[in-house]
Amino acid sequence: MQTDLVAALDIGGTKIAGALVDGHGRILVRAQRPTPAQEDGDTVMLAVEEVLGELTSTPLWSGATAVGIGSAGPVDASAGTVSPVNVPGWRDFPLVERVRAVTGGLPVELIGDGVAITAAEHWQGAARGHDNALCMVVSTGVGGGLVLGGKLHPGPTGNAGHIGHISVQLDGDPCPCGARGCVERIASGPNIARRALDNGWRPGPDGESSAAAVAAAARAGDPVAVASFERAAQALAAGIAATATLVEIDIAVIGGGVAGAGDILFAPLRSALKNYATLSFVQHLTVTPAVMGTDAGLVGAAAAALAGRPSTPVAGVG
Structure with missing residues (x-):
């Protein structure tokens, strides 16, 4: 029987994914359900239970020693609750308690999805070998997580490193979080597209007005599209x-759909960084694309579960 096997859940507004993951980060069994995001909390939990049911029914389940959960946030790891913005039926929902009940009392580690992706990139991805790292997801929102002193640093509630809600424009546009001029309000995919449209960019014949469409226009030389990505x-x-x-x-590792723009984003980002990271101890900061892809949430949740077990320290995830 494997003794380094854990269950992982990656919970978002679109899908609930589950897996059994070994101590090398390999996904051995998978399960997935759509997230019934607009339904009541118990209906959403039922989808989680169906995913877990697929995992518990496999012969490998007997070797699972813990469960890791990476969830859309806000999360409160200290209370074991989640309140995902895009799942209104879950407000202070006792997810850790409910998952523990379904899995026979296994230890459960809860972290935010940005922290989960950070754990994955540090354990198996672009931040491997770096003791101090920021990993970011730039997509519909902007999230992130930190590795400090070689260890994941989720903070007391599991939300540390949430760079999307650092204000970088003091009198900027109001952000849905309640602050002004947040990174997310400027750099998220929908806001890149919004700014391009506001400044006169128009979609092509297909009518697509996403950040990916703006990136394509920028690659073709559209100055408004280029400017919107430069601002982000x-x-x-x-x-x-x-x-x-x-x-x-x-090192700063950047993943998510907007990072798929490649040099349209990374070239102006690296250039702008020289104007902000000016002190001697940050001048050599590296910015690089994430490499873990769509499995990052599951692998990161597994890393948190492995690190949370007192008997099994795992290199890079402790």
Whole structure:
């Protein structure tokens, strides 16, 4: 029987994914359900239970020693509750308690989805070998997590490193979080597209007005599209530099759909970073794309579960 096997859940507004993952980060069994995001809390939990049911019915389940959960947030790891913005039926929902009941009392570790992706990139991905790192997801929102001193640093509630809600424009647009000028309000995919449209960019014949469409226009030389990505890159650079100056990270890893723009995002980001990361101890900060892809949430949740077990320290995830 494997003794380094854990269950992992990756819970978002679109899908609930589950897996059995070994101590090397290999996914051995998978299960998935759509998230019934607009239904009541118990209906959403039923989908989680169906995913877990697929995992518990496999012969490998007997070797599982813990459960890791990476969830859309806010999460409160100290209370074991989740309140995902895009799942209104879950408000202070006791997810840890409910999952523990379904899995026969196994230990459960809860972290935010940005922290989960950070754990994955540090354990198996682009931040491997770095003791101090920021990993980010730039997509519909902007999230992130920190590795400090070689260890994942989720903070007391599991939300540390949430770079999307650092303000980089003091009198900027109001953000849904209640603050102004947040990184997310400038650099998220929908806001890149919104700014391009506001400044005169128009979609092509297919009518697609996403950040990916803006990126395609930027690659074709559209100056408004280029400017919208440059503005997003500037906001990201300011947020990354602020984080690096505060806690001395040496690498920032960026994933998510917006990072798929490639050099349309990364070239102006690296250029802008020189204007913000100016002190000697942050001048050599590296910015690089994430490599873990769509499995990052599951692998990161597994890393948290493995690290949470007192008897089994795992290199890079402790």
